[in-house]
Amino acid sequence: MRPIDMTPYQPYAKMGSTCELREIRNKKVVWPLVDHIDLDNPNFRLRTITHSDLDAVAGLWRASYPEVYGSVHEWILDPDAYKERVAFAEHWEEHAAARPHAVMVGEDLNAGKIVMSSIYTKWDQNLQVEASFIAIHPDARKGRIAGSIWSNLASFYQWLEASGAEYVTVFCETWHNITQYIWFKRLGWKIAGIFPGNYTRWAGGSKEYRGCTIHFYRFLNDGDKFSAQPGEWDLMPEVKELWNFMEKINAESREEGL
Numbered sequence: 001m002r003p004i005d006m007t008p009y010q011p012y013a014k015m016g017s018t019c020e021l022r023e024i025r026n027k028k029v030v031w032p033l034v035d036h037i038d039l040d041n042p043n044f045r046l047r048t049i050t051h052s053d054l055d056a057v058a059g060l061w062r063a064s065y066p067e068v069y070g071s072v073h074e075w076i077l078d079p080d081a082y083k084e085r086v087a088f089a090e091h092w093e094e095h096a097a098a099r100p101h102a103v104m105v106g107e108d109l110n111a112g113k114i115v116m117s118s119i120y121t122k123w124d125q126n127l128q129v130e131a132s133f134i135a136i137h138p139d140a141r142k143g144r145i146a147g148s149i150w151s152n153l154a155s156f157y158q159w160l161e162a163s164g165a166e167y168v169t170v171f172c173e174t175w176h177n178i179t180q181y182i183w184f185k186r187l188g189w190k191i192a193g194i195f196p197g198n199y200t201r202w203a204g205g206s207k208e209y210r211g212c213t214i215h216f217y218r219f220l221n222d223g224d225k226f227s228a229q230p231g232e233w234d235l236m237p238e239v240k241e242l243w244n245f246m247e248k249i250n251a252e253s254r255e256e257g258l
């Protein structure tokens, strides 16, 4: 926190009457180190990225998520771009708190191949983690290894609680609805909104368009205790109507597990 004298000022309205208040402090999300062999499928290992994975991981994104080419997320296609941003297993003590992105990879131990990659982004002072990207290599979709990927990722969200994050978000692309289904029906996250035209996305060749993303959220570590409740939100009638409808839909969100 910066040493700014705020005593001459005050918030616009008195807020926080429907939730707990706490002292402002310096906050940190600390990435948990992951290295996990699936008990049900010892051929599958979920682990934190190392430097030697970089070419395979960037290659997996090029094959599985080329839509980010030319966008603010293009860096995931370039192995060199990871070096300064991502927390690497070899430098865990130095990187776990300091680096803004964590990358978990899934390895098919029989084939000796990275078959899944997932990228997480954190904002320390907001105690927020965004599950930014997930892809399974086209050769590994469906079948036993895909099942292991989803069941192990579900447990990764429990491990995320150990990071200290209290607000987790994800955006799902709209060229299919697979991830919307998984986050809503199986992980039980709630819809936060529909963002038409949110990110530029590659349309093939030299063309791009602005894609629509669906945003989901979930509280961890008692984050909801410190969140102002609808009773004190000042909403215009149309927005209130929208919120009520979203709550009706969000009541359908279930944690069915994976």
Ligand SMILES: CC(C)(COP(=O)(O)OP(=O)(O)OC[C@H]1O[C@@H](n2cnc3c(N)ncnc32)[C@H](O)[C@@H]1OP(=O)(O)O)[C@@H](O)C(=O)NCCC(=O)NCCS
Binding pocket: 064, 065, 134, 135, 136, 137, 140, 141, 142, 146, 171, 172, 173, 177, 178, 179, 181, 182
């Ligand atoms: C998204 C991705 C990771 C999904 O992996 P996948 O193995 O192809 O996913 P599946 O289609 O097997 O779906 C997994 C499970 O979710 C369920 N599911 C997904 N979408 C569903 C839907 N619309 N309705 C019902 N069930 C659905 C199914 O139960 C399925 O399990 P099943 O095999 O028992 O049917 C993969 O397609 C990928 O890497 N795509 C490219 C990158 C990408 O699009 N990333 C996400 C951007 S938001």
